[in-house]
Amino acid sequence: MSGYCRQVIGFLSWDLHIGWLVLGGIAMVAMVVLPRILHARPLSVPIIYVAVGFAAFSLSGELRGPRPLGIGFDSAAIEYATELIVIISLVGAGLRIERRPGLIRWNSVWRLLAIAMTLSILAAIGLAGVLLGLAAAPAILLAAVLAPTDPVLADDVQLGRPGEGDDERDEVRFTLTTEAGLNDGLAFPVVHLAIAVTTAGVAGSLLEWVAYDVGLRIALGLGMGLALGAAVNVFGNRTGEFFRNQTSEGLFSLGATILVYGLTEVVNGYGFLAVFVAALVRGAGDDDYRRNAHDFIEQIESILVAVALLAFGAVLSEGILDALTWPGVAFAVLFVFVVRPVAGWIALIGRPMPGRERIAIAFFGIRGLGSIYYLAYAANHADFGGALPEVWAVVSLTILLSIGVHGISASPLMRRLDLRRDEETPAGDDTRDLESKGFTP
Secondary structure, three states: OHHHHHHHHHHOOOOHHHHHHHHHHHHHHHHHHHHHHHOOOOOOHHHHHHHHHHHHHHHOOOOOOOOOOOOOHHHHHHHHHHHHHHHHHHHHHHHHOOOOOOOOOOHHHHHHHHHHHHHHHHHHHHHHHHOOOOOHHHHHHHHHHHOOOOOOOOHHHOOOOOOOOOOOOOHHHHHHHHHHHHHHHHOHHHHHHHHHHHHHHHHHHHHHHHHHHHHHHHHHHHHHHHHHHHHHHHHHHHOHHHOOOHHHHHHHHHHHHHHHHHHHHHOOOOHHHHHHHHHHHHHOOOHHHHHHHHHHHHHHHHHHHHHHHHHHHHHHHOOOOOOOOHHHHHHHHHHHHHHHHHHHHHHOOOOOOOHHHHHHHHHOOOOOHHHHHHHHHHHHHOOOHHHHHHHHHHHHHHHHHHHHHHHHHHHHHHHHHHHHHHHHOOOOOOHHHHHHOOOOO
16 A cells, blocks of 8 residues: 555655645645544544654655754754744743733642652653663753643643633633743753753853853843833834734734844843743733734644644654664653653642642643754754764654643543533632632632
8 A cells, every 4th residue: 555655646746845835735724624623522633734744754755854863954944943833832822821920820830830840850861861871961951852841732721712711710721821831931941951061061060050041041031021021012002003903913913022032032031931921911901912913823823833743744754763762662651641740740739729620730741842942952052972863762752642642632631621610610609710819718
């Protein structure tokens, strides 16, 4: 069968750019149709796109997918493409959040960032050393790129359209959305630590890393996000007559997002963090803007994600998993099924919420395109030697597992949680609203 498919494909006038155009067009059309077909079914759009990308590039002798382990165009293209996707996904996540920040109101989020993320990184470093025998730098890198949950592929477990997500009552979606928005920026210090260790060693890098990469650059990211988000608000409010439709408000939001990211990176702050914070500031209290901007951003994101998922399938067809060993398989399985769920459960101990919600938050630590960006960035900025093929293989398998397991389980499990919450919270009962803010009745 495979040989027959190759003959058919070979008969057609394929070349690299025409093949990508055809697949890209199919991806964009299917991104509109597939969510409706797959609604309420235990199958997700990302699974299908990765499978199609893998099949198309495996069966064709003309089409070639990106090669992360190469040098030059492929390596840079992967970094920049995934960077743009994460930026756009972060602003979309930020616009969905309506709950005002606070120590109590965001308690579950702070717990995941401070406890679950730290435990996941430490556990991953330990497993990388014990199971894979990696040296310090590649072990830290592997932990760092898998540390953040993904704002790109987590649509089924994130808040819905602004004004419809009801994040005061939906603690699970609120927590997972906000965690994914913030931990992308917070993972960057650990990536920079791995890069620094390749040249200076752990002892020589630690003090500078804490002061600069952890302290100063996080502060700059937060500060630039707050300041630029407020500045964009002032400009938008004074010129509001220009923004009377989804397209104009969406373009304004997209342009402002890229500007916030670029200016923050110019001053060496964390652009991902600034983009998410600016989206929170920009969307506060303006329902019409949030909805219009979100809908436009979501359309752009859908197009980019569709092509990126096909490309990930193409990367798999290029043999990125060839360096995978059985210890690497064990690492990926343990990270998806043990490390994140246990770390998330520990982080939420003492938080007043039903056990089923704690399990859902702990389990749905989706890994995806953000991990690919961090790994491509690190590979383009430091030499990790012979360990890099194995790191790429383990990360790719972890993402593949996450797309499969979380994609199949997200829709039915979240629907069940919604039904239970609706049954237990009669209309007009604000008990769950109080619990979501950290209070018990």
